[in-house]
Amino acid sequence: MKTRLMLAVTALLLLVTVNAQQVAYEEYDLDNGLHVILHQDNSAPVVTTSVMYHVGGKDRTEGRTGFAHLFEHLLFEGTQNIPKGKWFEIVSSNGGSNNANTSQDRTYYYEVFPSNNLELGLWMESERMLHPIIDQTGVDTQQEVVKEEKRLRYDNSPYGQLLPVLGKNLFKVHPYKDPNIGYMEDLDASTLDDVIAYYNKYYVPNNAVLVVAGDIDIPSTKKMVQDYFSEIPRGADIQRNYPMEEPITKEVRAKAFDKNIQIPAVGAAYRTPGFRQRDAYVLEMISAYLSDGRSSKLYKKMVDDQKQALQVGAFSIPQEDYGMYLVFALPVGETSLETLISEMEEEVAKVREELISERDYQKLQNKFENRFVNSNSSIQGIANSLARYHMLYGDTELINKEIEIYRSITREEIQSAAEKYLKPNQRVIIEYLPEEKMEN
Structure with missing residues (x-):
C-alpha cells in the first residue's frame, strides 16, 4: 500500500510540473x-x-x-x-x-x-x-x-x-x-x-x-x-518520392572492420517505422526498458551479474521515413560474439512474449515524464522542439502534448511492438571487428 501511495504521489507531482511547463x-x-x-x-x-x-x-x-x-x-x-x-x-x-x-x-x-x-x-x-x-x-x-x-x-x-x-x-x-x-x-x-x-x-x-x-x-x-x-521569393514546391524498402524477412549477417578499435562489438539491427508513427514511441520505451541506466534489464544482466559485456545498449534511432533500432554489446575477455547475441535476444524475447511488470511500467512512465520536463527546460531546447515538431511531425502542439502519447502507451502495446518489429527473422546481425581480424 505504501509503495502504491508513493507512486501515486510521484505521478501527481509530475503531472503538476508538466502542466505548469506548458509552452x-x-x-x-x-x-x-x-x-x-x-x-x-x-x-x-x-x-x-x-x-x-x-x-x-x-x-x-x-x-x-x-x-x-x-x-x-x-x-x-x-x-x-x-x-x-x-x-x-x-x-x-x-x-x-x-x-x-x-x-x-x-x-x-x-x-x-x-x-x-x-x-x-x-x-x-x-x-x-x-x-x-x-x-x-x-x-x-x-x-x-x-x-x-x-x-x-x-x-x-x-x-x-x-x-x-x-x-x-x-x-x-x-x-x-x-x-x-x-x-x-x-x-x-x-x-x-x-x-x-x-x-x-x-x-x-x-x-x-x-x-x-x-x-x-x-x-x-x-x-x-x-x-x-517577407520579400524573400517563394521557391517551387518540393516533391519527395523516395523508394520503399522491402521487408526484412530473413536474418542477414554482415561484417564491418574498424582500424581504430581493439575490442569488437556485435549488434542486432532492425528497421522500424518513421518517428511520426505511434509504434516509434513504443519502441523508444522498449529501448529505455532494456538499457537506460544501470538497473535496466540488459545492463544488470550482462554487465553486472554475468560479467559478459563491457557495454550493452538498445537504441531507437528515429528518422522521418524509417527508423533504425540497434541492440549492441562489447564483450568482456573471451566472451564470444555469438554469446552476446544470444543473451541480448533472450531479453528482447521476454518483451515479445510477456508483459513487462507493472512496477517496471511505472518506472518507464516516470522516466519519460522527466525527459519531457527536461526537454522544455531551456529557451534553446524549446526553439529546437517547436521547429522540429512543426516541420517533421506536422504538429507544433506536440511540444505540450507529446507526453500524453507516452502516458497512453500500455504494457500490451509494448509487447505487441516488440513482436511486430524485433523478431530474429527481421534483424541484421553486424559483427564490428578490429581491422586486423579481416579474413581473406
Whole structure:
C-alpha cells in the first residue's frame, strides 16, 4: 500500500510540473510560405533565433550525396552584406553564440543573443536565406572542412563507422542507405552549378520554419520578421518520392572492420517505422526498458551479474521515413560474439512474449515524464522542439502534448511492438571487428 501511495504521489507531482511547463507560442505563415513560430519568455534577457530547413542527407540524387551537410558549413561563408569569414566574428562580438547541425531529414541553424540583439539575429538569418555568396572558392574551402570532419568523426574515431554501417545494411534502395555526411568522391565530382541548383531548390522560405524564442515582444517581433523575410521569393514546391524498402524477412549477417578499435562489438539491427508513427514511441520505451541506466534489464544482466559485456545498449534511432533500432554489446575477455547475441535476444524475447511488470511500467512512465520536463527546460531546447515538431511531425502542439502519447502507451502495446518489429527473422546481425581480424 505504501509503495502504491508513493507512486501515486510521484505521478501527481509530475503531472503538476508538466502542466505548469506548458509552452505558449504563436504561429503563422508569411505569404512566401515561411512558417513563423514565436515563443515569449521574459524571465531572462536572452533570445534564440533559429531556422530549420526541411533538407537533410536523404535529399540527394545518386552520385551527389552529402550536399545538405556541405551547406551546413557553406552557409556560414558570407553573404552580399556579411563579408567572407566574418559571420562568427559578428555573432561573438555582439555577445552571442551560434551553430548548426544536419540530420538525414533536416538542417538547423540558430543564434543565441542578448535580447537587445534580436534584430541582428533575424537579419543574419534572412541574409543566409536570401543573399548567400556561393562560389567555387567557398565550395572548395568547405569541402576540405567536411573531409577533415569525416576523418575526425568517422574514419579515425573508434566505432565511428557504426551508424553508416547500420544504414548500409538496413537499407538497399532508400537514401538512408548512404551516410548523412556523404561520400567524398561525390562532393569532389560535383560542379558549382550542382551546388547552386541544390541551394535554389531546398533553401527557400516555403521549405523552412523560423522560430524566435525568449525575451521578446510579440508585436515588434512580428514587424521585424515581416521586414526581413517577407520579400524573400517563394521557391517551387518540393516533391519527395523516395523508394520503399522491402521487408526484412530473413536474418542477414554482415561484417564491418574498424582500424581504430581493439575490442569488437556485435549488434542486432532492425528497421522500424518513421518517428511520426505511434509504434516509434513504443519502441523508444522498449529501448529505455532494456538499457537506460544501470538497473535496466540488459545492463544488470550482462554487465553486472554475468560479467559478459563491457557495454550493452538498445537504441531507437528515429528518422522521418524509417527508423533504425540497434541492440549492441562489447564483450568482456573471451566472451564470444555469438554469446552476446544470444543473451541480448533472450531479453528482447521476454518483451515479445510477456508483459513487462507493472512496477517496471511505472518506472518507464516516470522516466519519460522527466525527459519531457527536461526537454522544455531551456529557451534553446524549446526553439529546437517547436521547429522540429512543426516541420517533421506536422504538429507544433506536440511540444505540450507529446507526453500524453507516452502516458497512453500500455504494457500490451509494448509487447505487441516488440513482436511486430524485433523478431530474429527481421534483424541484421553486424559483427564490428578490429581491422586486423579481416579474413581473406
